Amino acid sequence: MLAAALSPILAASPQRIVSINLCTDQLLLMLAEPHKIASVSYLAMNYAVSPAAALARRIPQNYGQAEEVLRFKPDLVLASAFTVHSTNALLRKLGIPVLEIPVADEIEDIRNNIKSVATALGNSETGAKVLETFDRRFAKASISPPRPRAVAALYRENNILYGSNTIAGTFARAAGMENLADQLGLTGFSDLPLEILIEQRPDFVIAGIRSLHAQRGLLAYRNLHHPALARLLENRSLVRIPDRLWACGGPEIVDAVRILAAAHLKWRNQKIAERDVDKQR
Amino acid sequence: MSISSAEHRGAEHGHRQSILFGVLIFGVLAAFLVSLLVGPSKVGWTELIALLADPDVAPAAKQILIEIRTPRALLGFLVGGSLGLAGAALQGYLRNPLAEPGLIGVSASASLGAVLTLHTGLAGLFALALPLGGIAGAILAVFVMQALAGAAGGTLRLILAGIALSSFASALTSLALNLAPDPFAAMEMMFWMMGSLSDRSFEHLELAGPFILCGWALLSVLGRSLDALTLGEDTARTLGIDLNWVRSTLVLGVALSIGAATAVAGSISFVGLVVPHLLRRFVGSRPSTLLYASALGGSCLTLIADISVRLIAPGPELKLGVLTAMVGAPFFLLLIMQTRGDWQ
Amino acid sequence: MTLLEVSGLSLNFGTVPILTNTSVDFHSGELLGLIGPNGAGKTTLLRAACGLLRATSGSIRFLGKKLQETDRKELARNLAYLPQNGQAHWSLSVADLVLLGRLPHRPFWKGPSAEDRRIVSDALRACDVVHLAKRPIDMLSGGERSRVMLARSLAVEPRLLLADEPVTGLDPLHQLEAMEKFRSLADSGIGVVIVIHDLSLAARYCDRLALVHDRRIVADNEPARVLCNEYLNACFGVRFKIEFDHGIPVVLPLEKCAGN
Known part of the structure; x- marks a missing residue:
């Protein structure tokens, strides 16, 4: 444990993370320790569209504007590759690391996104655990019946x-x-x-x-x-x-x-x- | 000699008019029929004939023809007729060829009224709130319009007031939709500002139809008053025309027909401008005859435009309001150039 | 007989008085000329007589009945108003425009009858515009246009015709023709009231002149008695040369009066 705490990778792990997109909110809420999450998007709390809404309560919200993101003095910003490009570019210009996460359409995309966010957070272990559970549950739920198929x-x-x-x-x-x-x-x-x-x-x-x-x-x-x-x-x-x-x-x-x-x-x-x-x- | 020539002229007049109305009625019927036959699916002539022969034909074709295309065609007829009729009535009343429900902000205000009933939840409580909201918006707009640029106001005032009213109503519509917790708000906004008839059902027809027909009834009795107004308000009054009655009938008629039409179709501009202008020369400029001709012409043009949006663009259907604006706006500019001399 | 009776009429636009305590009668079979300087209130008097303006006080009676109580349609069938520079907002044909005069005579759902068309024909002929019947109104000259407008008001077959400056802007020939027209209308039993600025024409054709000045009628009598320098100087601020041609005054403005 002590060795791990001293490891340079962990020392460099981000401590104030902001997510400005509903989909990166999910990944962040799933993979990061709550005290490291500085802010998530305003949609994260909305039960209708946010699977992790329960986790998002009491976390400050943002509307994805560069200026309000800056207030949180983040050392990492998670954004969707879909997010307004000018915002991402502006944040980078101001010296804030921005991790753009692509939209997940296939199972492999989901897995890659979990992996890359977990790595960026320095929580590869959590990531691996989440992936393992997902793979298991997904395999169990999936069916491939013979014809007739609807x-x-x-x-x-x-x-x-x-x-x-x-x-x-x-x-x-x-x-x-x-x-x-x-x-x-x-x-x-x-x-x-x-x-x-x-x-x-x-x-x-x-x-x-x-x-x-x-x-x-x-x-x-x-x-x-x-x-x-x-x-x-x-x-x-x-x-x-x-x-x-x-x-x-x-x-x-x-x-x-x-x-x-x-x-x-x-x-x-x-x-x-x-x-x-x-x-x- | 002069007596017989006057009678002869009357007969000739009537003859030309019968031809015009014959052509218009044929046009409406033909456009209505084509409207039933054209769509993204392959359902067409053969299916229609099969359906008429045997009502229990393939359920898909039946549903497409009866539940999707028929209400759409009927709405096209009603909405288009309203636009043409209201355009001709407003032009006659304001004695201005540029008056039109879309341009003077009535359509935008009707959209606002409809959207407000949706977002206050009124429309959820009782369905009639939607057309009534549209009608209320339209009434307000016609009143404001009269106050800002009544018959004595001149063309410039009319157009400027129309722009102001339209922009204001559109801005409020955007505001209402922005405040609504709906992720499709931006698209919804486009729907209301650029009208369309796609996928409307008999429910829409039942909501709007009765109001539209009441509006038509009111506007169609205005004919002789509008004729008399050709000579100015004073002379019209000495011909026994009650201007207060004319004004309230017009306001109510326009509001009922345009308000209800907009509440189910969104705002559709320029039909009310183009149709009376095109037909005026064929009716000897008589506002009364123009009224009826424009109702038919509006129906015909709207049905044709609605058929065109289904044929023009592959993929997502073009909005009807986009098409009418694309055709109507240049026409409007042309008209402005022509009437430039009369501006005050 | 007296068709229309204005008594003690006062009328304000907002707080500005336009007419004060004005009284005048319009008779059938009589051509009455309303004369007076610009802004004296002639047009206002005419419009009030048509029921277009609401009196502040005093009364207007048509056939003995108060104007406000007269049925609108009834009034419209009996009284025709010919405004100054009558306008036509759409380019109707002359025949259609004249036909508008028949509106008060039929219910709103009915088209023009053969009778209506006959009357329109007569009106067109009476005003010498038969040949223009098919022409759009906006393609006519000023003189043709005013004759068409007159034909329109005749098509009403009114008992009283009120015309605001019907001969202004016409050439001498058309002025004479128009005045003769009014004369013959009056002779046929119609009451005709015209606002007119040409005093000599007025003197020659009118049975009676009413001189409007300073918001009231200051003289109301046969032309020779009204057209004297005593009245005219005071009203117009102009000294006139008044001569008589076969007993009819011919009035020529000479110079501004001293003090004006």
Whole structure:
């Protein structure tokens, strides 16, 4: 222990860390000792979108502006590669080390992000432990059933369809589902007119939770509130995945995999039962 | 001789008008039909005919035709008609060819009213709050507009007051959406400022339709008053026109139709400017005839524009309001250049 | 008979008095000329008589009934107002514009009847603008335009016609034609009131002149009695040469009066 405390690597480990992005907030809250966290973004406390919201209470918030970040005199700033570039550049110019974390779309991205943040914090051991737990739980939740496999549309407000190479695509795949976006040749986030969804008739429509509570008149949610979708879902399944599981790629996606895998298995059993009935006729 | 020539002229007049209205009605019907046949999915002619022959045809085609495209086409008809009718009525009342619900800030204020009902939760409590909010915003805007630049105000005042009112209403809309805890606020803002008809349902139609039709009824009885106003307010009054009645009917009619239309479609500019201007020459500049022609013309143009946004851009659909602004704004500039001499 | 009776009329714009205690009668079959210097209140008197302005005190009666109590449509069918420099905001055809005069005579859901069209035809012919019927109003000359506006007010078939400076800006020929028109209208039984600045024309065609000065009517009599230097000097601040042609005064302004 004493030897470790004297090691130059640990001596150089950052003591006042600021995160200015919801997704780096998660990594920081997961991997750092609470007293070393100087500030997290204002979204970190929001249960709807932040998986680690419980840990973020009592930690000062920031709105991602260079000036307020400076007040915390950080020796490391965590930012998403998605964060406003001018802020990152400005902080670097002022001599503050900024670690940019890429967006996680695949399982490997999640693992790499955990590793790199853990290393930067000097907490490689914690990182390894978190990774081990994640790998174990993810493997346990994932299923890969033989055919028939359900086709799922990961469909959210503003007509956005999530492709396979997104975090939602990743958890749907882990639940053994086919992604409608693949069948349509779409990748990433695409705009899918409601008409096409109705025409394609996927077995599952997977939406967020907020869309349940959203004001009916808000135009962003018009696709999810459309009676034609309700009609489609009369004999299809709608699965709602909490928004915080879509927000960032992190170990929390295991929860999404579990929900989807359970729904998928139920669907398969029903399908198989129907097929047997047909055969008997 | 002069008697028969006057009668002859009347007949010729009526003949030209019948042709115009025939063309407009045909245009609306054709655009409505095409609107049912065009969309991102392949559903078209064959499916429509199959559906008419047998209502229990493929459920996907049925849902797409009946639940997605039909309400959209009907809304296009109602929203467009409102824009054309309100544009012609405002122009007639203010005796200014540049008056238009979008330009004078009525649409932006209606958006504000609708957004406020959403973010105060009123619309969640009872659905009618949404169109009523839009109508309230529109009423306020027409009143402010009259106070700032009434019929005696002149073109410059009208346009400047319109810019001020639009900017203010848009700023308040942005503020309301900024304060809302909604991550899609920025997109939502764009929806309200650049109207669209995509994925609207019969629910929208039920919310807005009755108000829009009431607005139409009010505006359509204004014809002869607007005709009389051609001669100025004094003469119109000596012709038995009650200007107070005209004003309140106009305010209410514009507010009901534009307020309700905007509450479900967002603000759509320039249709109310372009349509009356294009049709004026075909109706001998008579404000009353122009009123009805503009309602049909507005419907037709809006349906065509709404068909175009589905055809033009692959990928995310172009916003209807973007298209009308792209076509309408240069037109507006042209009109300003033409009327430059009359500014006071 | 007396069509319209103004008695003790006072009228303010805000706190500024425009007319004080003015009384005058308009009769059928009579051509009355309202004369007086600019700003004396002639236009205000005319507009008040049409019910366009609210009196501060005094009363205006049309056919014995107070103006405020007269049905708006009823009044519109019987009284036509021809404003100064009548404007047309849209480029209507002449025929359509004149047809507007028929508005008070039909309910709002009805289009013009054959009767309406006949009356419009007559009005066009009476004002000698039949050949212009199809032309847009904004393509006409000033003289043609004022004749069309007159035709518009005749299409009302009013019992009383109130015209504000209808001959101002016309050439002598058209002035004479217009005055003859008013004369014949009066002879046909209509009450005609015109605001006019040409005193000689007024003297020649009007049955009666009312001289408006300083917010009230100072003289109201047959032309020869009103057009004398006693009144005119005081009202216009101008000394006139007044001659008589077959007993009708011809009035020529000579010079400003001393003190002006």
